[in-house]
Amino acid sequence: MRLFKIALITLGYIALIGCGSPENIDTTENDEQARDYSSIFSSLPTTSIYPSNNPYNETKEYLGELLYWDPILSGDQNVSCASCHHPDFGWADGRKFSIGSDGIGLGPARYGFEVTPLHAPTIMNVAFTGINSSEMIENFVSGGYFWDLRADTLEEQALGPIKNPIEMLGYNMSEQEILPEIVIRLQSIPEYVELFELAFAEKAAITSVNIAKAIATFERKIISPNTRFDNFLLGDQTILTQQEIIGLNKFIDGGCARCHKGSMLSDNLLHEGEAIIANKVVRTPSLRNISFTAPYMHDGSRESLIDAIAAYEDRGDIDVNIEDDDFNDIATFLKTLDTDKFYTGKPAKVPSNLPVGGNID
Ligand code: HEC
Ligand code: HEC
Structure with a gap:
């Protein structure tokens, strides 16, 4: 058959x-x-896209990777971006809510009292946030970050956690003090002075703007194209199984693709009154590499992929129609958007000589 x-x-x-x-x-x-399916979905570009005001160079990407892992960017020098967005957890943290400035440990085992009010999304594919189709590469400007879309660019986003007391700032310094303090700290480390000068080809290159640019450049490295679904969209019609095709058709006929569409399976729009949980207005998340980033939703309230799909049963109010015998087929389809071929590197040391990633061991 x-x-x-x-x-x-x-x-x-x-x-x-x-x-x-x-x-x-x-x-x-x-x-x-x-x-x-060409009017609904599109494959993901296979190389990253860099904005004209922050072009790629290798040193900048490497510098960004070191900064991403270096707890020197946190008030108490104990938390890094990787404390909550870690490659072992699909560049998220595998937690319902994240633990920040007083945390110890990694992923579900991390403990502490400073808990974020929202679930941490992955930073995978953030280079493509807002993209509709792989044809959009020319002049594409990615954008719309955080669950409420309050940051327009990755550069703008990157300084947010540093100034947030729960995430990285802690309580021994003010939001106004931290960025000048970080610049002073970095200036005292010759390796950083040299890397910033090389990456930005200017003197006195250690500025908060350039810190953000370097981190954003590193984040743009972490993409996961070339999934089975991408290859299917590109014409390999035999690559999906019968159940995956059934799941895909149910995903469309059930109304899911109204919001989860394009290259990211997200319109990246806020859905007023339609957010699935707790009537909060949040943006549609991407469904790429979904198996790596449980738990789900802005409040991490859905533990498994099946639980997340089940949230849509009886949701006539948002024009969604799926039944419980659809959950498995849809989950099977969504897993065709998984690939483990994404970058998972971890630096062996960071220039500050602080523990790599912060207090995560
Ligand atoms: C304490 C945990 C924690 C730390 C540390 C942290 N983040 Fe996050 N991150 C979060 C949470 C929680 C959110 C969602 C917050 C929101 O939407 O308001 C988030 C959101 C993001 C997003 C938005 C993703 C999207 O799809 O919209 C990016 C990008 C990001 N963080 C990058 C970083 C970078 C870069 C750093 C280091 C400078 C960092 N994070 C440090 C927890 C953390
Ligand atoms: C009206 C727009 C809309 C429709 C239609 C829609 N979604 Fe969503 N989806 C969202 C929003 C918004 C969220 C985030 C909700 C939250 O965090 O509470 C989300 C979250 C999810 C998540 C969790 C992703 C993550 O990383 O946390 C999954 C899985 C999902 N949707 C699958 C589906 C499926 C399957 C359907 C069809 C049965 C569907 N969605 C229909 C907007 C939509």
Whole structure:
């Protein structure tokens, strides 16, 4: 049966190539057959995109990686970005809520009292936040960060956690004091002085603006394109199993793709009154590499992928229609957006000689 269907799909595809007309793809909305998805989804670009005011160079990316892992950026020199966005947890932290400035340990084992009010999203693919299609690369400006979209750029986002007492600042310094203090700290470390000068080709290059630019450049390295779903969209029609295609069709017919669409499976818009949990207005998260970033939702309230999908049962109010025997098919489809081929490097040491990543051991 399955082989027969694949053969049919392949035939349809060959017919499509043959006369170059999308009409030959099955448009009867059959639940079990592949359709033309090109108006809904698009593959992810395979290389990152850098804004014109912060172009890529290798030294900048390397410097950004060191800063990302160096607790020198925190008030009490004990927390780094990696304390909450760590490669072992899909560049998130595997927790419902994150523990910041007084935390010890990593992931679910981390403990402390300074708890963030929101669940930490992954930093994977943030270079592409806001992208609709892989054709958008020319002049694309990524944007719309945080659950409430309050930061426009990664550069703007990067200084947020540093100034936040719960996340990195702690309580021994004020929001106004921390960035000048960090600049002084970094200036006293020759390796940083040299790297900043090289990365930005200017004297006195250690500024908060350049700290943010370097971190953002490193974040743009962490992408996860080339998933099975990307290859499917690019034309490899045999790469998905029958159940995955059924799940994909249910995802569309159930109303999910109204918000989870484009290259990121997210419109990156806020959904007023439609947020799935607790009637809070939050932006649609990407569903890429979803298996790596449990728990789910802005409040981390859904422990597994099935739980997250089940949140949509009986949601006629947001025009979503799925039933419990759809959950598994949809989950199976969503896993075609997983790939473990993303960067997971960790520096062996950081220039401050503080513990790499902060108090995470
Ligand atoms: C204590 C844990 C913690 C630390 C430390 C931390 N973050 Fe986050 N991060 C979070 C949480 C929680 C959110 C969601 C906050 C929100 O939406 O208001 C977040 C959101 C983000 C986002 C937005 C992602 C998106 O898709 O919108 C980025 C990017 C990010 N952090 C990068 C960083 C960087 C860079 C650093 C270091 C300078 C850092 N974080 C330090 C917990 C942390
Ligand atoms: C009206 C827009 C909209 C529709 C339709 C929609 N979603 Fe969502 N989705 C969101 C928003 C907004 C969130 C974040 C909600 C929250 O954090 O409380 C979300 C979160 C999720 C998450 C958790 C992602 C994460 O990383 O935390 C999954 C999984 C998900 N949606 C799957 C689906 C499925 C499956 C459907 C169809 C049954 C669907 N969505 C329909 C907007 C939508």
